Amino acid sequence: MTSKLTTLLFSLINLTSAYTPLSDASLSLIPSGSSDFDPLSGALLSPILIPRVPGTPGSETAQHHFVNFFRTHLPDWTVQWHNSTATTPATGNKQVPFRNLIFRRDPPWATEGDVARLTLVAHYDSLYKPEGFIGAIDSAVPCALLLHVARSVEEALRRKWVGMGEGDGLGEEVGVQVVLLDGEEAWVTWTDEDSLYGARKGCWDGILTSNRALAESWAGEGNGAGTFSTQMESISLFVLLDLLGSANPTIPSYFAKTHWAYEHMATAERRLRKLGLLETKEAKPFLPDLQKKSYQFTMGYVLDDHVPFMERGVDVLHVIPTPFPPVWHTMDDDGAHLDISTIRDWAKIVTTFVAEWMDLDGLLPPLASAEKPNKGGHEKEEL
Numbered sequence: 001m002t003s004k005l006t007t008l009l010f011s012l013i014n015l016t017s018a019y020t021p022l023s024d025a026s027l028s029l030i031p032s033g034s035s036d037f038d039p040l041s042g043a044l045l046s047p048i049l050i051p052r053v054p055g056t057p058g059s060e061t062a063q064h065h066f067v068n069f070f071r072t073h074l075p076d077w078t079v080q081w082h083n084s085t086a087t088t089p090a091t092g093n094k095q096v097p098f099r100n101l102i103f104r105r106d107p108p109w110a111t112e113g114d115v116a117r118l119t120l121v122a123h124y125d126s127l128y129k130p131e132g133f134i135g136a137i138d139s140a141v142p143c144a145l146l147l148h149v150a151r152s153v154e155e156a157l158r159r160k161w162v163g164m165g166e167g168d169g170l171g172e173e174v175g176v177q178v179v180l181l182d183g184e185e186a187w188v189t190w191t192d193e194d195s196l197y198g199a200r201k202g203c204w205d206g207i208l209t210s211n212r213a214l215a216e217s218w219a220g221e222g223n224g225a226g227t228f229s230t231q232m233e234s235i236s237l238f239v240l241l242d243l244l245g246s247a248n249p250t251i252p253s254y255f256a257k258t259h260w261a262y263e264h265m266a267t268a269e270r271r272l273r274k275l276g277l278l279e280t281k282e283a284k285p286f287l288p289d290l291q292k293k294s295y296q297f298t299m300g301y302v303l304d305d306h307v308p309f310m311e312r313g314v315d316v317l318h319v320i321p322t323p324f325p326p327v328w329h330t331m332d333d334d335g336a337h338l339d340i341s342t343i344r345d346w347a348k349i350v351t352t353f354v355a356e357w358m359d360l361d362g363l364l365p366p367l368a369s370a371e372k373p374n375k376g377g378h379e380k381e382e383l
Helices: 002-017 057-073 136-161 214-220 256-274 340-357
Strands: 078-086 096-105 116-123 174-181 235-241 316-319
Touching (some): 057 078, 057 096, 096 136, 116 340, 136 235, 136 340, 235 256, 235 340, 256 316, 256 340
Parallel strands (some): 116 235, 235 316
Antiparallel strands (some): 078 096
C-alpha cells in the first residue's frame, strides 16, 4: 500500500509540475514536416486524401497507412486495434465495422496501470455522402499531423528514457498515445444516435466486450493493480484535433477547466512566431484566447469525439476552429484547398506542446537537411 501511495504521489506531482517550456534553442529544432504534407506526394498526408467511409476499401487503405507508418518508423510504439460494429440510418440492419487505432509509447520500465498518458486524438473517417467526399481538413490533416508529432518526439523520448529504470524514473511514469478514431461522422443527420460511432456507439451483445465503443470500453477496462484503475483514468489530457488545414484558423478556448493547457499551446505559438519560426508570419494567432478570463467561458462547445470521454470526467483540450472553415462538409474539402504553410505551422505548434508536456528540452535531435530554412526562410507553397 505504501509503495502504491508513493507512486500516486509522485505521479500527481509530475502531472502538475513537469510541463517544461522549451528553450529558444530547442524551439529552433522543432520540425515542420517539410514536404510530408504535400497533398499530391507528401508521405504523411497524400495516402489518406481519399474517401474513408467506415467499412470500405478506402478506410482500410488509411488504416494500413497508419499501421505501416508506426511499424516502419516508430517500432517502439505499440499498436492496438479497438473494433466495434453498429447499424446506421443509411445502412439499415447491416452491421458496419468501426476500427479505432491506438499507438502508445510508455516509459520502458513502467507498468501498464501506472502510466499517465497525454492522449492525442483525431478521427480518420470521412462522410458517407456526398459520394467521393475527401475530408482533407475533416480529418485527414489532423491525422497526418499526429503522425508527424509522434515521429518528431520519438528520438527525444528515447534519449530521455535510455538508461532510466524504475528507481531513476520515479515520478516519470508519463507516456503519450495517438488515438485515431473511426466513425465520427453522421451517416444521415447528426444526432446522439447517428454520430461518434467509434468513440461512443457500439453494438452491445452482452458477450463480445470488445464490441463496445472506445469510451465505454476504456471506462470499464481494468489496468490491474496500478495507480490508475482503468484506461480512462490514465488519460492525463485528451487533445482532440479537428478541421485543421485551412488558412487563418481561430481556435477558441472552450473549457475553463483546461484553459491552462490552452495557455501552454497558445504561448508556444506566440514564442514560435516571435522567433520567426512559423511560416504564416502575417497571420493573426491561431489560438487568440490566451488572456481569456474565467467569467468569459460559456456552457457551449462543439460536439465531437471528445464528448463521451468528457462525460466520464476526462480533461479535454479541443483544437477546432470556430467558425468552421468554409470548405467544411463540401466537396471543396480536398487537397487543392489546403493551406500548406498553415499545416506546417500546426505541426510545429502541436509538436512543441507535446515536447514541453513530455519534458524534452535539450533532447531534440538536429533538424534534417530538408527542414533547414534557406537564407530567406521557408518558401510558401501555393497550390
